[in-house]
Amino acid sequence: MILNRAIFNSKAFAALRGDEVKVALTLLNKLDYAKKNSKDRKGLKMGIPVLRNNGELVLTINELVARGLSRTTATRSRERVWQMGFFDVIEPGTIHHAGKYRYSLRWKQHPNGNYQPVGQQPPGKNVYLDNGFRATKDSKSDDLY
Numbered sequence: 001m002i003l004n005r006a007i008f009n010s011k012a013f014a015a016l017r018g019d020e021v022k023v024a025l026t027l028l029n030k031l032d033y034a035k036k037n038s039k040d041r042k043g044l045k046m047g048i049p050v051l052r053n054n055g056e057l058v059l060t061i062n063e064l065v066a067r068g069l070s071r072t073t074a075t076r077s078r079e080r081v082w083q084m085g086f087f088d089v090i091e092p093g094t095i096h097h098a099g100k101y102r103y104s105l106r107w108k109q110h111p112n113g114n115y116q117p118v119g120q121q122p123p124g125k126n127v128y129l130d131n132g133f134r135a136t137k138d139s140k141s142d143d144l145y
Contacts, residue, residue, distance in 0.1 A: 003028060012084045012110035019069055023059075023077040024086055026067060030057040031103055055103035056090065061124075078123050085115035093124035 007013055007028065016024055034050040064074035082089065085106025093099025101123070109115040 007107070010107055010110065012086070012107035012115065015084065015110065016081065019073050020077045020080050020084075022067060022069065023064060023074070023081045026064060027057070027059055027081060027087060027101075027103075030059060031055065032057075051103060057087075057101055057103065058098045059087075059101060060093075060098050075123075082117060082123055085110060085117070088117065089120045089123055092121040095124075099124045 003025075013021075013024065032052045034052050059078065061071055061074045061078070064078065065071055069077065081087065082101075085104055085108075087101040088104045088106075090100040090102055091097075106115045106117070
């Protein structure tokens with residue numbers, strides 16, 4: 001895993017709390033970098049290393065649960081990391097379909113810039129009724145998926 005010093009020393013990373021740091025590090029660990037000797041240098045450029053696959057990744061709640069987080073905490077922390085600008089949502093995902101995300105540089109603009117996601121759906125919701133998410137009388141079953 002490559003942890004860029006700019007990320008580690010950023011105000012956005014410093015603003016993350018507890019389990020949110022674990023989610024951010026898991027996200028950063030999933031980034032795929034091109035090898036130095038690779039002739040194909042296409043991808044999202046971030047300093048010296050080049051991200052392959054345009055920085056796209058999948059980060060499921062089950063992966064975060066395997067790292068010791070509860071489903072509710074994993075869902076809340078992943079959404080906070082998204083709000084802080086560490087990734088963009090390509091496809092939000094559902095209970096049966098993993099969401100697709102893309103590494104973002106919006107975190108560099110925290111706290112005074114435009115780091116909030118605009119025009120994006122939030123990452124997939126925690127729809128497990130026995131793990132913290134409670135449907136209200138006003139919510140419809142269609143809203144859960």
